[in-house]
Amino acid sequence: MPPFAPSARSKVEPFIAMEVLADAVRREAEGHRVIRMEVGQPGAPAPTPVIAAAHAAITGKLGYTEALGIRPLRLAIAEHYARTYRVSVDPDRIAITAGSSGAFSLAFLAAFDVGARVAVPTPGYPAYRNLLGALGLEAVAIETTAETRWTLTPAMIEKVHAEKPLAGVLVASPANPTGTMYSAESLRSLSEVCDDLGLRFISDEIYHGLVFAGTEATALAFSDNAIVVNSFSKYYCMTGWRIGWMVLPEALVKPVDRLAQNLYLSNNEISQKAAVAAFDPRSLAYLDGVKASYAVNRAHLLQELPAIGFDDLLPVDGAFYVYASVRRFSNDSVDFTRRMLLEAGVAATPGPDFDSRRGSGYMRFSFAGSEADIVEAVQRIGGWLRRG
C-alpha cells in the first residue's frame, strides 16, 4: 500500500441511493418539486411524549451513561418484549446502541473474528455486506428468489456452510427491500439450523411493528444464541435521534459492554431518555395511526402500480417498501431511476444497491411519506410512462 493511501477496507461500494438523494436535493434546489420515495424514513415526527421527554432531558443534567444504556430504557424494552411477544428478556441482556447500525458494529465485533464468513440474503440491505467487509469479515451473499418467497431456507444455509464453513447468518424480517417476512415456523427452522451447525444467528427486526400481512415473530422466542437487533428509527419515527438496541446472548453481554466502552463510551443521553417515552400508550396509539397511513399507501401502490405497468412486485408483508421489476421498461434500473427523477419528478432507489447481479432489473419505492405524495407519484409515473 502506498503511503497515505486510504485502506483497502474503506473501498466499500457507495450507495447509489445516496447519489439519487443528492440528485433529488439538487432538483429541489433548482425549484422543481420532487416526490421523495428513495429514503427509508418516516415522514411523520416522533410521538409527542418522546418530544416532551427530550425537552425535559435537555433541561436536566446530562453526561456519560452506562455503556450499555440507561436502566429505565433497558427495562422499558424488556417490558416491550413481554407485552408484544410474550417473551421474557432479562434487561441485562439489552444493549442500547446508536440506531441499528451501532448494534451491528458491536454484534459483528463481539461475535466474529477477522476472516469469519457471514451469510446474508440478496436482495438485501447493502450496509450489511459493507460493514462486514470493513470489519474484516466476509459477507457471503445467498441469492433468494420468488420460489422461496425471497427468504433463506435451512437447506440453503447447510449447502453454503458445507462448501466452506460459515460463522454466522444474518436475516431481516420483514426485509428491506423485498418486504418479505419469515413466518414464525421458518424463523424457528432457520435459528435451529444455525444452533445445530454452531452458527451465530443475527435477526434484524428493525421493521417489526410495520407488518401488513401475518404477524412478526422474534428470534428470541426460538434460540438463546441469537442476536436480535432493533431500532427506534422506523416504527417509532425517531430516525434523526439515532437510537436502537440489541438483545444479546448471555455470553456476549460482557464482550459487548467492553467493546462499547472503547468504541463509544456511551450513547446520546437525550435520545435514551426520550426513547423511554416511545412505549407510552399515547405514543403507541399515535404510531399505530402512522402505520395505518402506511397501510393506505401500500394498498394504493399494490393496486395502482400494476395498472401503470409494474406488474411484477415482490411481497409487501411488512416494512415500507415496494421492490418492483422494471424489466418491462428497461434493463438498466439506474438509468431508469435517473430518468424518472428528471422527467417525472419522482425519486426512487435503483436495485443494484440491494442486489449487484440482478438489481438492474428492479427498483425500490418507499411508501413512508404522505398519502397525497404517493397518489401524485403514481399519477406522475403513469403519465411519464405513457408519454415515454
Next chain:
Amino acid sequence: MPPFAPSARSKVEPFIAMEVLADAVRREAEGHRVIRMEVGQPGAPAPTPVIAAAHAAITGKLGYTEALGIRPLRLAIAEHYARTYRVSVDPDRIAITAGSSGAFSLAFLAAFDVGARVAVPTPGYPAYRNLLGALGLEAVAIETTAETRWTLTPAMIEKVHAEKPLAGVLVASPANPTGTMYSAESLRSLSEVCDDLGLRFISDEIYHGLVFAGTEATALAFSDNAIVVNSFSKYYCMTGWRIGWMVLPEALVKPVDRLAQNLYLSNNEISQKAAVAAFDPRSLAYLDGVKASYAVNRAHLLQELPAIGFDDLLPVDGAFYVYASVRRFSNDSVDFTRRMLLEAGVAATPGPDFDSRRGSGYMRFSFAGSEADIVEAVQRIGGWLRRG
C-alpha cells in the same frame, strides 16, 4: 474457536475506572458521600445557547442528515479553526462524529488495513489500544518518561519504525492522563517525521481549549496528511450529547464518507444542531468561565497534593487531570484507590488503565468538578493518609 464463543478481539481489557465508578455509585447508593474525581467529564452543564438550540431542534423536523454532518456545523468548525488557530480548513474536510470515539473508529478503518501497526505513547488513554485491537490493528506502546516530559519524540518513532514498520502514530496534546502538551515545535517535528516516513499522523486535540501553560497548536498547521480529532465533550461541556468531529486529509474524505454511511448512516441531528451554538460568543464566554474554575482547582491541587505527600506529579499543562505517583504510599495503586474510596470517600482512577507496566505506581485525579469538592477531597485524603 468453539461455537458461540465471543470473538478473540472482544477480549479487550476492561477499564478499571469503570469498576471504580461502579464502586463509587454503590457507596453513594448506600448513603455515603463520595467525591467523584474518577470521571473525565465536566461538572458544568452545556452552554445556554446550546440548550436553546436543542429545544428548537426537537420542535422542528428531524431525520437522517448527510453522513459527514450538517453543513452549518461543518462551517462553524471551519470558522473555529480560522478564528482560534488562523488555519484555513475546507469545511468539506470536516466529518461530524459521535464524540471523538466515533471519529477514531472511522479514522482507523479509513487509514489502516488489518495488521497495521500504530504507535501510541504510554501512559495514555486506554481506548486507543483497545479500539485499535478490536479493528484488527496492532497498538505499539512507546513508553514516555519525565526525560522527554512524557512526550514522544521523532527519534523514538524512527527507532520503533526501524525495528518493524509502523503505519501510523497517534498522540494527544494535551494528553490524558499525563496533562503534558507538545509545543508547536515538537508537534511540527513529529508530524514531519511521520510525513517523511510515510506514516499517518493522528492528532487527538480533544483537550484543546483546556490549556493552563503554553498555547496549544493544531497538527493541521503542519501537515496535510494528518488526521485531527476533536470533540464537544470536554471544553464545550457536552459529554452526554455524544458529538465530535475530525478534520481529514483530502484523500480520506470519500473513504470516511462511505464508511460512515455504512457504520451509522448519520449522527444525532439534535446534537448536531445544538453544537453549532457552542461557538456562539455567549457560549464561549461561559466556557471560559468554566475553564477558569478548572484553573482554580488545578492551582489548589498543585499546591496541596504535595503538602499531603503526593510530591511526584506529572506536568499539568492542560486537560483536567493530575497524574500522581503513589509510590510513597503503595506499590499497588488499584488497592490504594480502592481503600481511598472506602476509607476517605474520594474516587480516583488507578494508573494501570493508562500504563499496564508502570501504572501500579500512579493514579489519576480529575479536577473537572466543583471547587468545593476539590478542596474537601484534599482535606479528606490528607486526613486519611495521616490516620493511615
